[in-house]
Amino acid sequence: MEFTGIPAAALDFYDDLEVDNTRSFWEKNKAVYAEAVKAPITALCVALGPEFGDAKIFRPYRDVRFAKDKTPYKSHQGAYVAVAPATGWYVEISAPGVRVGSGFYHAEGPDLARIREAIADERSGTELAKLLKSLQRKGFEVGGERLKTTPRGYDADHPRIELLRHKSLTVGKSYGFEPVIHTSELLDSVRRDWRAMRPFVEWVSYRLP
Secondary structure (H helix, E strand, O other): OOOOOOHHHHHHEEEEEEEHHOOOHHHHHHHHHHHHHHHHHHHHHHHHHHHHHHEOOOOOOOOOOOOOOOOOOOOEEEEEEEEOEEEEEEEEEEEEEEEEEEEEOOOOOHHHHHHHHHOOHHHHHHHHHHHHHHHHHOEEEOOOOOOOOOOOOOOOOOOOOOHOOOOOOOOOOEEEOOOOHHHOOOHHHHHHHHHHHHHHHHHHOOOOO
């Protein structure tokens, strides 16, 4: 299937799902999900595959076993290309539109320790800080879960203490409702932004086994 854009019906679907997140709504609108959401995001990822790798299209069902929120369906559709443990590129469709991202969303103790050691190191840490500032100048936002306190073993006055507090570290950009998301040109936009984030992804993946 050739990628031709994300139809407006995909955003409408998630608008409605946020109001009525029930099995009955899903059953009535399964065809909309399949045609307006899953098919185009799959086509987008297939087109990006030769350069970035095969993507995982996430299931639309929430794991509610240990959650207080028991709504059964996710309010977005994500796809992810892994290049290292919990690290790679991401694209998402939801009611607010389309967004892209990259980075590591989770790191086990030893992996997080390696990343923090690299951030603390003057050479590699300065490199990362410059990469992130460059991406911010291009319109990307830096995010991720952070500690409120200073991580053990590091000084509170470390020049990169804010980066050292990160338990996950991501970079992202939202296209929102821009007209481009409904056209085939979105493919070029995602490709361009994933390429821009590549040095950051490579910085993280180099520190992971």
